Amino acid sequence: DTAVSQTPKYLVTQMGNDKSIKCEQNLGHDTMYWYKQDSKKFLKIMFSYNNKELIINETVPNRFSPKSPDKAHLNLHINSLELGDSAVYFCASSQGGSWGTTEAFFGQGTRLTVV
């Protein structure tokens, strides 16, 4: 049973389109993340939610809008896709706490290609 699952695994779309990536975790964690890994393989945080509440919003264009309907789901919607959005997007979850976080589990990634 997959702990963190994201769909789709591959997404090829044209510039200007709107697309969504879904993520679900069955670990009971309270914190979920979206990371972007670009062609240089640098993994950069985009958003973090704790119990459905947005807690981290890095300098990401407002074309990217995360939505967390409940603490087990964190979806990412992207409007007006641009060539530079091509990357691998990873969803992750962890159990937070004031002492620090436990291990973060990652989904398999969504390889987005904008043409």
Added chain:
Amino acid sequence: RKEVEQDPGPFNVPEGATVAFNCTYSNSASQSFFWYRQDCRKEPKLLMSVYSSGNEDGRFTAQLNRASQYISLLIRDSKLSDSATYLCVVNELRAGGYNKLIFGAGTRLAVHP
């Protein structure tokens, strides 16, 4: 200065070699530290946490120096299967008790026969 900096590599080593990776972080308030491993076209997975006293897991040893804001990973007796990218990860505790995991750019290791 980047929040988490690592040697970019690649490190090309023969089987059986000992190899060490270094990582520095900029925020002295960082709370916890990890090494993750990422295989080609796969998701990152936790390799080991890094404790202040240093810790060992089989062939892998992690060290933390808070004063110098420096983390290291030592791999002894390298195996072909150790070939991967090793990511240094720092957890910053934010206001409200929330955590932010910050990843270094990764160090590529290639172990050859």
